[in-house]
Amino acid sequence: MLRLIWKNAWRSRRRTVLTILSVAVSLFLLSTMLCYLSSGEQQLESAGASLRVVTRHQTSLTFFLPEAYTAKIAAVPHVTVVQGCVWWGGQIKGKEMSLFMSTIAADLEPTEKMWDDYRFEPGVLDKMRGELRGAVIARRALERAREQEGWEIGKTVTMTSPIFKHDIELLLLGTCEGPDESIVLFRRDYLEKVRGNPGQIGYFWARVDKAENIPGVCRDVDAMFANSESETKTETEKAFMQSFMSMMGNIEDLVRNIGLAVVAMILMVAANTMAMVARERTTEHAVMRCLGFTRGRIAVLFISESVLISLLGAAVGVGGAVLLYRPGKFDAGGMAPFFHMTPSTTATGLLVALGVGLVAGAAPAIAAARRSVVDGLRRVD
Amino acid sequence: MGLILKYNIRNLFVRRVSTLMTLAGVAMVVAVFLVLMALAQGILSIGETTGDPLQAIILQKGTNAETSSGIPDEAADEAENVGMVERDPNGPIVARDLFIVIMLPRPDGGAPANLVVRGVTGRAFDIRPEVKVDGGKRPRGSDIIVGRPLSKRFAHLNVGDKVHFGKRDWNVIGHFDADGQAWESEVWVDLPEIQADANRKNTVSSLFVRLNRPEDLEALNEQLEKSANTKQLKAMTVRDYFKGQTGTAQMLQVVGGFITFLLSLGAGLGAMNTMYAAVGNRAREIGTLRALGFGRFTILVSFLFESALIGLAGGALGCLIALPVNGLQTGTMNWVSFTETAFSFRITPAMLGVGLGIGGLVGAVGGFLPALAAARRPILASLRAT
Structure with missing residues (x-):
């Protein structure tokens, strides 16, 4: 039986290969889009487990908070460590749009405790203590900047900002690895010096001792600064990230709808192939019925062939995506750190192929099974 | 030539199911292309329409x-x-x-x-x-x-x-x-x-x-x-200022191009299947046409025409599917000011033309090899085919 299905599938080799290729290309595209969707979800998930909260100006992130808030937030019960940060938004001088790097000026001392999900090259934070212009760069970001700009550890690089007026010169001291593979971290006291010591913080990270204390800390911090010159808004890392994603617009919905269109297209191609196959084999099916094959048997044979073809397409398309989008291998220029095929995206791709195979085979199979033997035999091509 | 093209068009109706499915596949490609480009165009048009050439903005250096x-x-x-x-x-x-x-x-x-x-x-x-x-x-x-x-x-x-x-x-x-x-x-x-x-x-x-x-x-x-x-101040035209903020549109165009290319490939392979079947089923008819004096080139053109016609019709259907998004309101992040910009999808006549073109091209490219096969087959072999 399996042999028959296999043999049948390859009777018109050209047609089968073309169908498999068509299904493969489209499934590859679908896998790419699924990767995009799941990378957003994973980013949120990894943020959801974090014990960090963010305190920003109540009006929006573009308003600064006074440096003096550092000690006040640190004094709130259950807060273990506080770090003042400024999003500097660094770009390579002269090639502003070439690489996306999350360049952040941060208080140096709390770094190790705060960024516990990052692995810093041993000794690099100590080196930063002795070097005002020192910076640590994510390993992946360095690799890309090395390719494009010849960046190396030990080199001094000039970066410019879309937000601040002054350029900065950073001495690259070492690398780190962590969820955000586009990060460049440098000392906030250096930025202060460059800007003439205004004592301004963009946002604070605060670490809370236990997850159940997070809501209390958020409330207490905001209550402390209520009715002051600079009111604050404190929220979890996940909520903070969600608000950025929300600003990206309805891209996720758009991607989902395009995904549906892609699935519809695969279905058209596969169903067309199977309809052609069915037409060619009308007489043959009738002969098989005469030989004792039941209606159901013929339908099963036919649908199996259809499923086989789409699964072969999936093997090429989804398999190609799995190979290409390996973890850490592909990250869309640093914009999508989690851009890789997870077991669930792979499974979704395969399920779509299975579904397409079933549906594409079903209509011709039912028609073929229903046709009376006499009709089938009588037909002349 | 007119006669043979009529023959091609009639054939599209004879194998309705196959034609429709190929056509629908192409329609999906064109619809996806248009929606993505309409999104990019919506963002671009903010930069193109805001201010006028005489307006300037003065900012801090x-x-x-x-x-x-x-x-x-x-x-x-x-x-x-x-x-x-x-x-x-x-x-x-x-x-x-x-x-x-x-x-x-x-x-x-x-x-x-x-x-x-x-x-x-x-x-x-x-x-x-x-x-x-x-x-x-x-x-x-x-x-x-x-x-x-x-x-x-x-x-x-x-x-x-x-x-x-x-x-x-x-x-x-x-x-x-x-x-x-x-x-x-x-x-x-x-x-x-x-x-x-x-x-x-x-x-x-x-x-x-x-x-x-x-x-x-x-x-x-x-x-x-x-x-x-x-x-400490500098001036630039308002047009240039807002054009500098439409980076998202360029990204969308690149992504849209990538998606359209892959999808076209998928649909083109499907169209190739359809046309190979069409050519195969009509072997005897092709032989007859050749015997009547129609040349190889005419056969090639006629089958290319048939395939491109499916593509064009698919393109037209894709345009119809995509048109309702024109004017739909949405928003996106302005990467310069980190704020949300509201805009609407914008489908221009030129985009519809490109969409139709993509449809026709997918059909023609997919139909090329089958048409060549039809044109090349010797008359006798065609006539003998069952």
Whole structure:
């Protein structure tokens, strides 16, 4: 039986290969889009487990908070460590749009405790203590900047900002690895010096001792600064990230709808192939019925062939995506750190192929099974 | 030739199912292409329509966005009075704006997002005649006006609502339209009020001016350079300023191109299947045509025509599927100011033409090898085929 299905599938080799290729290309595209969707979800998930909260100006992130808030937030019960940060938004001088790097000026001392999900090259934070212009760069970001700009550890690089007026010169001291593979971290006291010591913080990270204390800390911090010159808004890392994603617009919905269109297209191609196959084999099916094959048997044979073809397409398309989008291998220029095929995206791709195979085979199979033997035999091509 | 083309068209109807499915596949490709390009076009058109060639924006040097620009009153006073700026009986037509970013929740309770609050004077309306407020209202005191598209994207921005940002509650007294220009994504507030509220007294972010002639831009910059007060300022055209903020559109075009290419490949392979079957089933007919004296080239062209016709029809269907998104409101992040820009999908006639072209091309490319096979087959072999 399996042999028959296999043999049948390859009777018109050209047609089968073309169908498999068509299904493969489209499934590859679908896998790419699924990767995009799941990378957003994973980013949120990894943020959801974090014990960090963010305190920003109540009006929006573009308003600064006074440096003096550092000690006040640190004094709130259950807060273990506080770090003042400024999003500097660094770009390579002269090639502003070439690489996306999350360049952040941060208080140096709390770094190790705060960024516990990052692995810093041993000794690099100590080196930063002795070097005002020192910076640590994510390993992946360095690799890309090395390719494009010849960046190396030990080199001094000039970066410019879309937000601040002054350029900065950073001495690259070492690398780190962590969820955000586009990060460049440098000392906030250096930025202060460059800007003439205004004592301004963009946002604070605060670490809370236990997850159940997070809501209390958020409330207490905001209550402390209520009715002051600079009111604050404190929220979890996940909520903070969600608000950025929300600003990206309805891209996720758009991607989902395009995904549906892609699935519809695969279905058209596969169903067309199977309809052609069915037409060619009308007489043959009738002969098989005469030989004792039941209606159901013929339908099963036919649908199996259809499923086989789409699964072969999936093997090429989804398999190609799995190979290409390996973890850490592909990250869309640093914009999508989690851009890789997870077991669930792979499974979704395969399920779509299975579904397409079933549906594409079903209509011709039912028609073929229903046709009376006499009709089938009588037909002349 | 006319006869044989008629024969091709009739054949499309004979194998209805196959034709329809191939056509629908191509339609999907073209629809996806158009939707993505309409999105990109919507963003681009903000940069293309905002301001006019005579309008210039003056910012602090070293910044490329109003977000990070600060101009003290003395510098603004001096810059206003340089000669190149258009005047009316009340003096130079200069809008002093303060650009503030605030965060507001979504109407459905979703994660909040950033948007622009612009502190304006009466001059803002003189220089931007495209801004039309319901009932001609102006922001005064705590009364503010809101770009119409924003009212659906953020909570508390309907007329009559009270909205809290900065240090107090503000009253939304009206919505305004601006012919799709960037202002529609903004909340406009009386300048002195927001200066006080945001602790930005005596400074503005930008000056919008109208030049007497386009070539005056250079002269304006030279003039600014001359005085100690205005040395820190630079002017550029409003068009250039907003064009610099449409980076998302380029990204969409690249992504859209990639998706369209892969999908076209998939649909093209499907079309190839269809055409190989068509050629195979009609072997005897092809032989007959050849015996009647139709040349190989005619056969090639006729089958290419048949295939391209399926593609074109698919392209047309794709256009029909995509057309309803034209004008649909949506929003995206402006990567320069980190605020949300509202815009609508925009399908242009040129895009529809490209969509049809893609459909025809997918059909023609997919049909090429099968048509070649049909043309090449010897007459006798064709006639003998069962």
